[in-house]
Amino acid sequence: MAWGHSEDDPWQQRRPFRAARQQDHEPQVRHLTRKSFSGGPVLQGGEERNVSADSLCPFEPRDHNPYNAHMGTINTKTLRVRIKDKHVPLLRRMAREVNTVWNYCNQANRDHWRKHRRHLTGFDLNKLCTGSSPAFDLIGDSTIQEVGQHYASKRKASGKSKLRWRVSDRKRRSYSLGWIPFKSRAAAFKNGSVRFAGHSFRTWDSYGLGAYAFRAGCFAEDACGNWYFCINVHVEAKPDTKGQPVGIDMGLKEAAVASNGLRCSSDWYRRIEHKIATAQRARHKERVKRLHAKVKNSRKDAQHKFSTAVVRSASAVYVGNVPVKLLTSGSQAKSGYDAGIHSLKTMLRYKCEYAGIDYREVNEAFSTQVCSACGALPPTSPKGRADLGVRHWRCCQCGTLHDRDLNAALNIASAGAGHRPQ
Numbered sequence: 010m011a012w013g014h015s016e017d018d019p020w021q022q023r024r025p026f027r028a029a030r031q032q033d034h035e036p037q038v039r040h041l042t043r044k045s046f047s048g049g050p051v052l053q054g055g056e057e058r059n060v061s062a063d064s065l066c067p068f069e070p071r072d073h074n075p076y077n078a079h080m081g082t083i084n085t086k087t088l089r090v091r092i093k094d095k096h097v098p099l100l101r102r103m104a105r106e107v108n109t110v111w112n113y114c115n116q117a118n119r120d121h122w123r124k125h126r127r128h129l130t131g132f133d134l135n136k137l138c139t140g141s142s143p144a145f146d147l148i149g150d151s152t153i154q155e156v157g158q159h160y161a162s163k164r165k166a167s168g169k170s171k172l173r174w175r176v177s178d179r180k181r182r183s184y185s186l187g188w189i190p191f192k193s194r195a196a197a198f199k200n201g202s203v204r205f206a207g208h209s210f211r212t213w214d215s216y217g218l219g220a221y222a223f224r225a226g227c228f229a230e231d232a233c234g235n236w237y238f239c240i241n242v243h244v245e246a247k248p249d250t251k252g253q254p255v256g257i258d259m260g261l262k263e264a265a266v267a268s269n270g271l272r273c274s275s276d277w278y279r280r281i282e283h284k285i286a287t288a289q290r291a292r293h294k295e296r297v298k299r300l301h302a303k304v305k306n307s308r309k310d311a312q313h314k315f316s317t318a319v320v321r322s323a324s325a326v327y328v329g330n331v332p333v334k335l336l337t338s339g340s341q342a343k344s345g346y347d348a349g350i351h352s353l354k355t356m357l358r359y360k361c362e363y364a365g366i367d368y369r370e371v372n373e374a375f376s377t378q379v380c381s382a383c384g385a386l387p388p389t390s391p392k393g394r395a396d397l398g399v400r401h402w403r404c405c406q407c408g409t410l411h412d413r414d415l416n417a418a419l420n421i422a423s424a425g426a427g428h429r430p431q
C-alpha cells in the first residue's frame with residue numbers, strides 16, 4: 010500500500026492525541042503517532058540521502074556572532090567527540106525514530122502544500138508533533154521538536170515542497186546517515202559521560218567536555234559507521250595582540266604559505282590516490298570509504314594545526330582573495346579540491362574571531378610578481394599561468410632570491426597592513 014494521504018485514509022480515523030482542526034488557517038494534517046507509520050508505508054527514495062550528518066553538524070560553528078569583532082565577547086563553538094562503539098546499536102534505534110519524525114514532517118508538509126498551497130513552518134510542525142513522545146521508546150520532545158525545526162529550515166532552503174525521505178535500512182544505497190538532534194539543555198555531562206534521554210554515552214573526550222555548558226547539538230554518524238557527539242558551547246574570546254600581522258598565500262602546490270614561514274600542504278588525496286584506485290578496481294567498497302575518510306581526516310588535521318599555529322602567532326591575519334571557483338574548475342579541479350581552500354579560510358576566520366584578532370581578505374593582484382624586498386615589479390618575476398611552475402626567482406633590482414609563495418604571502422601581509430609596495 011502506498012503512503013496514504015487521501016481523505017478516506019484509514020489512519021485518518023485513528024485520531025491520535027489531539028482533536029481535528031477545523032479552522033482553515035491551521036494545518037489540517039494527521040498528527041504524528043507511531044501507528045501512522047507502522048501500517049506499511051514503505052519509505053520511498055532510492056536516490057542519495059538528503060541530509061548528510063556532516064552538513065547538519067559541521068565542526069565549524071553554524072552561526073557567527075555579529076559582535077565578534079569586539080573583545081571579550083561570547084562565541085558559539087561546536088565540539089565534536091567520538092562516541093564509544095558499544096553505544097552504536099542504541100544510537101541506531103534512536104536514529105530510526107528520528108527518521109520516523111522527519112518522514113512524518115515531510116509527508117505532512119507535502120499534504121498541506123497540495124491542499125492549501127502553503128508550507129508548514131517549524132512552529133506548525135511542532136504543534137502537530139505535540140504529545141507524540143509517548144509513541145516513541147527512546148527519543149523525547151526535545152528531539153522531536155528539533156527535527157521539526159530542522160526539517161522546516163532545510164525544506165525552506167531547498168525551495169521544494171518535499172525533501173527526500175530519511176531511510177533507516179542500512180542495506181539500502183539511499184541509507185541516511187544516523188542523526189539525532191536535540192535542543193539546548195537536553196544533554197548534560199555527568200560522571201565522565203554524556204547523559205542524554207535517560208542514557209549515558211562514553212566518549213573519547215578530547216576537549217574536557219565537563220568544562221563547558223552544553224547548548225543544542227546532535228549525535229551524528231559518519232560514512233564509516235562511527236558515531237560522534239556534536240555539541241554547541243559558548244566560549245569567551247580572549248583578545249591577544251602580540252606578534253606580527255601575517256599574510257597567507259593560498260594556492261595549489263601548497264594549500265597555504267604564511268608570511269612567517271608556516272606551511273600547509275595540499276596533496277592528501279594524491280598521496281593515496283593509487284591505493285584508492287586499487288581498492289576501487291577490487292570493488293572493495295568499505296576500504297574505499299575508509300581511505301576517503303582518511304584523506305578527509307588528515308586534511309582537516311593539517312588545516313587545524315596550520316590555522317591554530319598561525320592565529321596563535323599573529324596579531325592580524327590577511328588572506329589573498331583567491332577565487333575558489335577558479336581553482337575548483339577545469340584541469341586544476343582535483344588539486345583545487347584537495348587543497349581545501351574554502352574550509353581553510355573558514356577555519357582561519359572563526360579562529361581569528363575567537364582570538365579577537367583582525368581577519369581580512371585583501372586584493373592579491375600582483376602579489377606573486379612584485380618583489381617583497383624592494384617593492385619593484387621586475388621582469389624576472391613569474392608572470393601568469395605560463396610561469397606557474399616557477400617556484401624560485403631572483404629579483405633583478407635588488408638581487409634577493411625569492412620563494413614564490415613566501416614572497417606572495419609577504420606582499421599580502423603588507424597589503425593587509427595598508428602599505429602596499431609600489
Ligand SMILES: [Zn+2]
Binds near residue numbers: 380
Ligand atoms: Zn627586489
